[in-house]
Amino acid sequence: MAQTHEWMFYEVMWRGWAGRARVPYPVPWWAQAAFRRWSDDFDSGTYESKEAAFASNALYRYWHMVGVKDHRQESLIGQAGEIEPVYDKYCLSFFLYSPSTGALRLPQLTDAGTLGQRMEAPHLPVVLTTFRTADGTEFVQRTFGTAVGPRQRDLVLTRLTVGSATGQPREGWLCAAVMPAGPSGFQRHDRNGRQITDRRLTFLRHLPDEGRVETNSGWGPVFDTPPEQYGVYGNPDFSDEPDSYLSRNPFHDLVMGGKLNGATQAQDQIAGLCSAAFAWPYRVADDELFELDVRLPVDLYSGAADLAEIKATPAAALEEANRLFWTGKLIAQGVQPELPQPVAHLADRFRQCRSQLLILSDHGEIHPGPTVYDSFWIRDSSVEATACSLVGDAALAERQLGTHYPLKFNRGSGRIGPCAEYGFYGGPHEKNDREWDSNGQALWAIGRFDRTHGRSTAFGAKLYTPYVIDGARWLRDNRDQYGLLHSGWSAEHLGERDKPHYWDDLWGLAGLYEAARLAERIGSPDVPELWGSFDDLKRATAASVRWVLAEQQRRGAWETYIPTGPGDVGRLDSTMIGTAAFFHPLRLHMGSKLGEDIDRAARWTLDTMYAHFVTGGYRHEAAWNTYGPYLTTQLAHAYLLAGDAARMDTLLGWIVGASMPRTEERAVALGAWNEQHAFPIASDYREVPSRHWYMGDIPHGWAAAEYLLLIRDILFFEADEDRDPHLYIAPGIRPHWVPDGASVAVDDAPNLFGAPFGYRLTHDAGRRKVTVDITRAPERVRYVYPCRFGPVRAVMADGRDLTVTGDDVHIPAGTRRFTVTYA
Structure with missing residues (x-):
């Protein structure tokens, strides 16, 4: 049953x-998108009512x-410029009003303007x-x-x-x-009683x-410039009628009376839907501009001294400092x-993804x-830290x-x-959901x-x-x-938590391989033990995969594929995406670490996935009922490493488009990915599923890291680091x-x-020649150039x-320097 404030919010919207x-x-x-093709179906396993699901913004x-x-703390910006500091209890937006005509222009409405x-x-x-x-x-x-002041506390500035x-x-x-x-959203309240996001405004005061x-506490x-009019609105008579909120608000007062109520304080103990508006008159002509600066404190501030610190630095100086910092970080430093x-x-x-990871670092x-993913996972962070280390943000990776x-x-x-607690990597997420991939x-x-960091730093020796x-x-x-590793829920895209997943074993193999090589580099006596552990897991994993492949063949399956785990024989659905990790990021195909027959099966699994589940991007209907942006990037990367650059390129085209979706002239995203990309948004509402779907955060740090790694490996990647480095x-x-005449560098x-490492590749189409200049190079490393222009x-x-x-x-x-002439 919906709680009162959830029902009230739904009705008001x-x-x-x-x-x-x-x-x-x-x-x-997001609320308009939900109402556009409304369905009473909702995730009843997570929410108690459709109103609770709506208030949590479960779909968009x-x-x-x-x-x-x-x-x-990060701050979110809505499609009409709304600003939501993640852990604060309000959202700030702007609009225009004409006292002479009574016209109210809200950017949220498509008929209000462009x-x-x-x-x-x-x-x-x-x-x-x-x-x-x-x-x-x-x-x-x-x-x-x-950031402002000597303690460099957070602030959002909107000019x-x-x-x-x-x-x-x-x-x-x-x-x-x-x-x-x-x-x-308004409030994320699930069946477990967790109120991860609670944005109810029960008290609001203008000083x-x-x-x-003041918003709640x-x-x-x-405001840098005091407003000439203001009004604060609540629910003073404790009304339980939604229409009372639609007639008691600043927008209603402006249209119906031409002014705001002038109140400085209000409360709403029923629905938490307090609101306020502030107005600054302007008159402009020719190239004149009216200017307003508003500061949103998103760190811990209290008292007059902190208020003075917030206001002390001119807005123009803060904007210039922000520009200089990011230009220096993303243009002057790191991989370009x-x-x-x-x-x-x-x-x-690429640069946007770097900035997103740096901002998501706490x-x-x-x-x-x-928001809902604002915590630390070993799984996600292993890929994110590796991406940072390879694009020039090594200090963050090291920390x-x-x-x-x-x-x-x-x-x-x-x-x-x-499993034993001692020696396991993981916090509450990994423990509660049995995420056995985390050690690998x-x-x-x-x-x-x-x-990457080099032997002189002795990073691995310090942690060994x-x-x-x-x-x-x-x-x-x-x-x-x-x-094999036990049953668990290492990644929700793999399927049920009561079954084992090869994903865990593949990560375990990659982790044991790196541990053994590290032991060799530092001269540890544990080398034989570690290789013995690797070989033991290798034998078990390879034997299980071979059994599954044989059983599927015995049952008459004509396509070769490795399912999500040994408990899913014959399961031909999108959970098999876990096999992409065999190539990327684990590179188990290099040196045929599980055997040439399993290498072939893994390659054929990529093709089976592509044939069944790729429609532009990777459709993950088995678990999410959405597209998977980072899953699509993993599949593209797997194809790159498997030698099929054409399919990699096709998938990359979808990936880039999915980072900037638009609907009805609204920019839904500006160069970022969700964990899931909803079918309605991907299709501009041409495809709306008949059942609910799952949605995570945006920007998604794992997706950003996958993109960085893909672009970097498109430019170059390493192979056979320990025997024949190239x-x-x-x-x-x-x-x-x-x-x-164009270059890649x-x-x-x-x-x-x-x-x-560095190089510059230049293409002379007239002479059918490619020239590559090596500008920086590690010692004793040879090169392979796969020529894509012709024989x-x-x-x-x-x-x-x-x-x-x-x-x-x-x-x-x-x-x-080398040159390649092609036909």
Whole structure:
């Protein structure tokens, strides 16, 4: 049964959107999307009622994000410029009002004017919202996160200008509204009683002398310029009628009476739907602009001294400092992919993903998302830290792996289900859901970072005892009667939690491999033990996969595929995506670590998945009933490593498009991915499922990390690090990416050989020649260039002719320049 405030919120939104209100009401985009094709079906396993599911925004979790690197709290930006500090109890938005005509222009409404949004630049996490009315009045809103004062506490600054798009005189009021619901929803309240997000506004107060607003017990917006009119609204007579909220609010007062109520304080103990509005008159003509700056405290502030600190630095100085920081971080530091014009947008997304991971980092912990995923997972963080280390953000990776991983290493003597507590990597998520993949992920990430960071840093040696050796022993000692990891729910995209998943075993193999190689590098006597553990898990995993393949063949299956686990023989559904990890990120195909027959089966599994579950992107209807953006990226990466760059390119095209979906001229996202991409948004509402679907956070840190790793490996990737070290140069660069005279380049790129690498590839289409200059190189590492332009005819390295052995051109270590002529 719905709680009173959930039912009230649903009714107010519905009546406001359906036109039953006498005046326009600012219904957020996500609520409009839900009402557009409403269904009473909801996730009854999570929520008790349709109203509870609606209030939590269970279906349309799309928004933009700003924040400060390495700070705790992010702020979300809605499709109409609404600003929601994640852990504060309000949302701030802006609109226009004309006292002379009584016209109210709300950007949330499609008939109110033209609305546009974009990021100010790919490397700047600054959201620009532009709203233009039919008469040519336009406001532009620039919103970003910054830090103020000696303690560098968080602040969101939004700067607005109002002007005349036609140059003709325009006058009216620029208004700000403080409301409870924001881009993420109203209240996430599930059956377990967890109120992860509770945005009810039960108390609201304007303090004119201080130029700020109080929201419940916290601080709301701080105005640089005092408003000339204001009004605060609540539910003073404790009405339980939704229409009372639609007639007692600032929008109703402006349209019906031309002014706000002038109240400074209100409360609503029924639904928590207090609201307020503030107005600043403007008159502009020609190129004149009316300017307003509003500051949103999103850190811990209290007292007059903190208020003075918030206001002390001019807004222009804060904006310039923000621009200089991000430009220095994302343009002057780290990996800078240089890509030709046809695919220059790939580099733009690359820089945005870097900024998203830096913002999602909370004091060195990268969290997968800003709201329901704002906590630390070993699984997600292993991929995120590895991505950061390979794109130039090594300090963040080192802090995450070197500081926060040991804090998740369990030292107790108890049990976690069928497994020992001691030696297990994981906090509440991993323990409660039996995420047995985490030890393999921790060992894999530590080992890979030790390679990248270089032997001189001794990173792995510092963590070896107890975090590597005892983590590896946990993998040795905590397996079932078949030698596999136990049943669990390591990743929700794999299927049921009461079954075992090969995903866990593949990660375990990769982790044990890295642990054994680390032991070799530091000269540990544990090397034989670790290789013995690796071989034992290898035998068990390979035997299980071979049994499953044989059983499926015996049952008459004509397609080869490895299902999600040995308990799912014959299960041909999208949960088999876990097999993509065999190639990426684990690279178990390199050196045929499980045998050539399983290599072939894994490759055929990719093709089976592509045939059944790819419609542009990877459709994961078995568990989520949505597209999987990071799953699509994993599949694209697997194809890259398996040598099918054409399918990689096709999937990449969908991935990029999915990062910037639009519906009805609304920019739903601005270069970011959810964990899940809803079919209605992906199809502009042409496909609406008949049952509910699952939605996670946006931006999703794991998805951002997967994109960084894919673009980096398209430029180059390492192979056979321990026996015959070599680099693949431009393995994913497609011919249509590089027109005549264009170049692809990367410089000072970290890699698993511990020394920077760089090259420049230039295409001469007229002469059918590719020239590659090696600008930085690790020692004793040879190169492979897979020529995609045509059959190779001649190769020259440093002036010497090389024998042509195929389209994979092999270049000796130490080469500084080579040319490839193709047919």
